[in-house]
Amino acid sequence: MPHSLILPMAAHVAIAAFLYALLTAARAPSVWGFGRSADGSNPWADLEPRISANLSNQFEWPLFFHVACLLLLQSQPGYVASVLAWIFVAGRILHSAVQILTRNVRLRGMVFTVNFLAVLGLWILVVLAHAA
Template identity: 65%
Template structure:
């Protein structure tokens, strides 16, 4: 497969992170602009979760981007498994975000993170083999 196919999951993750920035801005806007006076507002509870999730998008995903950039920079052909694993990673990041932002289910979030973690490790392993 063409290495450029790895650019699509990378772009999808970038767009997801951009969406999270917009969401965080919208959630913070009422308090920043003085529209609400009470921390009991419905968004006040979810704002720290969005913020934490946004931070998470710059931790383990770093290793995803590094392996993708290495594969693309090598040119030539990439294994279809690599592209599939990249999409598994991106889908997992989306699910991880929903679970972290909308629930307090740490076990499920941990399971989703493990899938993301293993997908990236597998991408590295396939590249090195």
């Protein structure tokens, strides 16, 4: 049975959906008035721009992840492709947590490097699969 790339792709879609829900919740006090602080302010105002930026990040480098997975699905993706795809997903979760919960740009860059290398690995597999 070939190692499927559909589940890691779906997991990344779930991450993006979660971020949309989180952003909606963070904006609710300002937009709808739900959850305002006693002084009328938004208690999530500090996190909202970071959640928004992270959500935007889900449509940048991850595009190359999804394209590589789709191309690999045309062949028989193996164990290495599956491992790289799951490393990417785990890295995206970590990247989101670091970007939203901290201001540690160095750590965020290190986590992004894991994502970056996983996708480059997938693209090497794409080239090898389609060069034969």
